[in-house]
Amino acid sequence: MMYEKVGPARFISHLDLLRTFGRAARRAGLPLAFTQGFNPHPKITFAAPLAVGISGEAEFADLELTEKIPAPFVARALSDALPEGLRVLEVRQLKGAGPALMAMVRSASYRVEAKTCGPVTAGELKDALGSFLSRQEILVERKNNEGKKVLYDLRPGIFVMSGRLDNDIIKIEAELKTGSSGNVRIEEVLEAFLKSSRLPVQGGYALFRNNLYTVAGKEKKMLWQT
Amino acid sequence: MLFFGYNILYIVLKYLVIYVKVMEGKTELDFLEQILPLVKKPARYAGGEWNAVRKDWETVEYRVAFAFPDVYEVGMSHLGLQILYDIVNRRSDTLMERVFAPWTDMEEKMREGGLPLFALESRRPLLDFDMVAFTLQYEMSFSNVLNMLDLAGIPRDSGRRTDGFPLIVAGGPCAYNPEPLADFIDVFVIGEGEEAIGELLDVLIKLKRQNVSRQELLFESARLPGVYVPSLYRVFYHEGGRFSRIVPSLDGVPERITKRVVRNLDSAPFPERPIVPSTEVVHDRIMLEVFRGCTRGCRFCQAGILYRPVRERKPETVLKQAAGLVQSTGYEEISLTSLSTSDYSQVRKVVKSLLDKHACQGLGVSLPSLRADNFSVELAKEVQRVRRSSLTFAPEAGTQRLRDVINKGVKDEDLIEATGAAFREGWKAVKLYFMIGLPTETDEDLDGIVRLARAVLTLGRKAGVPRGRLRVTISASSFVPKAHTAFQWEPQTPLAELQRKQDYLSERLKEKGIVFNYHDAGLSFLEAAFARGDRRLGAVLARAVDLGCRFDGWSEHFQLDRWLEAFRLTGLDPEDYANHRYAYDEPLPWGHIDTGVSRQYLVREHQLAMAGLVTGDCRTESCPGCGVCTTLEVEPVFAGGD
Incomplete structure (x- = not known):
């Protein structure tokens, strides 16, 4: 299933999203498969968790039903039962148990919109991006499992990053390493960039994840195309 | 000209569309949208x-x-x-x-x-x-x-x-x-x-x-x-x-x-499409009210007075609404709510029908709290067909004498029988709610709480519940005398004495397998001041808010000192409110508000309490004459059945 998570729905946490889809499926009358045990939960697996607050424009999840139901019907019924900001874009039926979605994801593309609070020229933005990306390593602090601070290098995980000016809004596009073999978060990249570039941006910005990619052979592919 | 007009219209429309799009884009960057990602649980x-x-x-x-x-x-x-x-x-x-x-x-x-x-x-x-x-x-x-x-x-x-x-x-x-x-x-x-x-x-x-x-x-x-x-x-x-x-x-x-009262609860407006929060809330389930009011007449209980008389809803209505709610909300659990759901005449029938019909959709049923004197293992087993919830009983006091004072008809044997049956059926944890500082309470009554806790723990062990998993949670809240109840004239036990009682229990409930919880007595003290407060407390409240008081029900925010400072600055003493014993003929600040329950009834109930005598349940015994039905021209409604 490919879905969108925007507007007020982008504040739904990962755990709440599972519940939300489970309830939507029940409202839609879809026979969702449940896990066994004292607290059964619906069998839904998400391709890559999306941090609270980021709009997801093409998110992916697998869901398991107990009956065979035509994919377009599932898409429409589920979409109609979702709260504001969540919408199913397309459903495709898996042929047999394929590889886990989560293990397939390699990268994700993002869009950032940040309001400037002072004059910036297109040239300045270009130079700032150039010098940011030319760095050998971009170290940020992360907490490891024991809660200790460790340094992590973002640079290898930034595959593409570009930007342009749209009046007083800086728009940045980036493709970042995502998935179980390593994860670079857009907020980390953005903070590191704004810190080093000293561009005049006031606090908040809007973040969008517009796609997830995998690798098939040597080719990068949309998660959907495999 | 026509073309020109069309063009103008086209351009206007086009810019309108662009304008709307820009506005839409901007909403993501407006102030609220900017702060939402920065706060907890946006x-x-x-x-x-x-x-x-x-x-x-x-x-x-x-x-x-x-x-x-x-x-x-x-x-x-x-x-x-x-x-x-x-x-x-x-x-x-x-x-x-x-x-x-x-x-x-x-x-x-x-x-x-x-x-x-x-x-x-x-x-x-x-x-x-x-x-x-x-x-x-x-x-x-x-x-x-x-x-x-x-x-x-x-x-x-x-x-x-x-x-x-x-x-x-x-x-x-x-x-x-x-x-x-x-x-x-x-x-x-x-x-x-x-x-x-x-x-x-x-x-x-x-x-x-x-x-x-x-x-x-x-x-x-x-x-x-x-x-x-x-x-x-x-x-x-x-x-x-x-x-x-x-x-x-x-x-x-x-x-x-x-007070206003709905005569026919069965036909009263009812939300068929309640809002389903997208984030987990405290009661994250369908709440279906099976009746309003309560016939038990516990003398400390304000809700028991305010929501009189009891009005049960027909099982057909409850089942029909339940089916609609499952469909309109998609919730995985339905809670049959009321002040005492196991008293509902049709509780068994409704629970069974609900599960027969909806368990296959993964729906569980929960009952908010159970009474030990009409607890049925069969009912509890039905309820946990899908999800096993913990079992909670509220004996409220540790001895029969004190339970008679407060008119809580539960007996030690009831509790022993109910918890014993629960442990044998596989429950490993039970919660028992008590109140401390009730009128006439002595340390003997506190010893009664300890005795009950240990007895229940022993039952769990005998039933073979593994030691590591067996848990008896004892929760003790401090009694707050509330307006319009039989105890409205009673003082609250002084703060220091409440704290002593908490320590007394705490020392004696240190056994493995027993968890003892209690609330901040300072909070109950202020609750008592406001529950029976008069208009002058408005000034205290305003001061307290100026001093930064908010979310006082949350222990991480409550600060007694600030409140005491607010009282001091206003020249009032919270003890004059919380710890005052009203005479029967003394004017009460809430006296102009009429619940329909007569003053004479409350006086009589208070006197019976002091004599340690109980009053019957108006569901099963004769009418105790509280006056609500005659005053408000309303009838108790029972759904009949078992």
Whole structure:
């Protein structure tokens, strides 16, 4: 299933999203498969968790039903039962148990919109991006499992990053390493960039994840195309 | 020319579309959107939940914001909100939106950026509404009421609110002693709101059309049954400082305000499409009310008086509504709510039918609390067919003597039998709720709690519950005398003595397998002051909020010192309220509010309590003559059956 998570729905946490889809499926009358045990939960697996607050424009999840139901019907019924900001874009039926979605994801593309609070020229933005990306390593602090601070290098995980000016809004596009073999978060990249570039941006910005990619052979592919 | 006209139109349309798109894009970057990612649980403020109603602002005549003076997760667990939201939004001429107390991190951001308190649906500031309606579920949320008015930019004092400001309304159980909030609330609605809200709205809409002054609007509201407009009354105090009397200051304003009660609960408006929060809330399930009121007559219990008489709903109605709710909400659990659900005449039948019909959809049924004297293992097993919930009993007191004083008819044997059966059936944890500081309590009664806890623990061991998993949780809250109950004249046990009692239990409940919980006695002390407070406490409240008090029900925010400072600055003593014993003939600050239960009945109940004598259940025994049915011309309703 490919879905969108925007507007007020982008504040739904990962755990709440599972519940939300489970309830939507029940409202839609879809026979969702449940896990066994004292607290059964619906069998839904998400391709890559999306941090609270980021709009997801093409998110992916697998869901398991107990009956065979035509994919377009599932898409429409589920979409109609979702709260504001969540919408199913397309459903495709898996042929047999394929590889886990989560293990397939390699990268994700993002869009950032940040309001400037002072004059910036297109040239300045270009130079700032150039010098940011030319760095050998971009170290940020992360907490490891024991809660200790460790340094992590973002640079290898930034595959593409570009930007342009749209009046007083800086728009940045980036493709970042995502998935179980390593994860670079857009907020980390953005903070590191704004810190080093000293561009005049006031606090908040809007973040969008517009796609997830995998690798098939040597080719990068949309998660959907495999 | 035609082409030219077409072109102009086309260009205008095109720019309109671009303009709208730009505006849409901008909303992501507006101030609220910028702060939401920076606060904890932003879903609290985002709105857009399933079944939330966003009505067109311009097509209605009257706009109400329902204000819950606690955080979103607590407020969204409140059935009353869903009921009123449904009633007001069903009308074509009105709308209702929701607002909750922003958590302190959000409040900080809002104050920093000058963002006024807004309603979730339209995100409009509360100042844009015609009415802001608070529900008062708990005395210690009063500070949040004032703080929310502050955040909305609405003057706290009703006298300072001129014509353009929203009407500030309040209802709920704490409205039965409205005086501590009398300075700040324009209109109190006493009792059940299902019918009263419509009548009030009809009057207010009519007056809005006539563009009348605020004063006239208040006067007209005060003439409605169940409505109390505190600014139209004068309060007198004795020289020594105690409350003396309260009288209307205008002709046509009633001396006494009698609560509203819904006669036929079966046909009362009922939310078929309640809002389903997108983030987990306290009661994250369908709440289906099976009856209102309670026949037990526990003498400490305010709800037991306020919601009289008992009115059960027909099992057919409950089952039909349940089916609709499962479909409209998609919830995985349904809770049959009431003050004492195991008393519902048809509880077995309803639980069984619900599970037979819906268990295959993964639906579980839960019962909020069970009575040890009508506990049935069969029922509890039915309930856990899908999900195993913990078992909770509320014996309230440790000895039979004290349970007779409070008229809690449960016996030691009942509890032993019920918990024993539960352990044998596989439950590993039970919770027991007690109160400390009840009238006439001695250390022997506390020893009784310890004895019961150990007896239940032993039962668990005997039943073979593994030692590591066996748990008996003892929860002890401090008794707070409440207005309109048989114990309304009783003083609260002094704070230091409550703390001693807590320590006494704590030392004796250190056994492995027993968990002892108790609440901050300082909080119960203030709750007692406000529960029986008079109008002068408004000044204390205002001071306390200025000193930073809010979210007092949350232990991480409650600070007794600040409250004591607020009392000191106002020249009042909380002990004069919390620890005062009222004489039967002494005027009570809530005496003008009429629950329909007679004063004579309460006096008699108090005397019986002191004599350690019990009063029968009006469901199974003769009528104890509380007077509610005759006064309010209403009948108890039972659904019959087993």
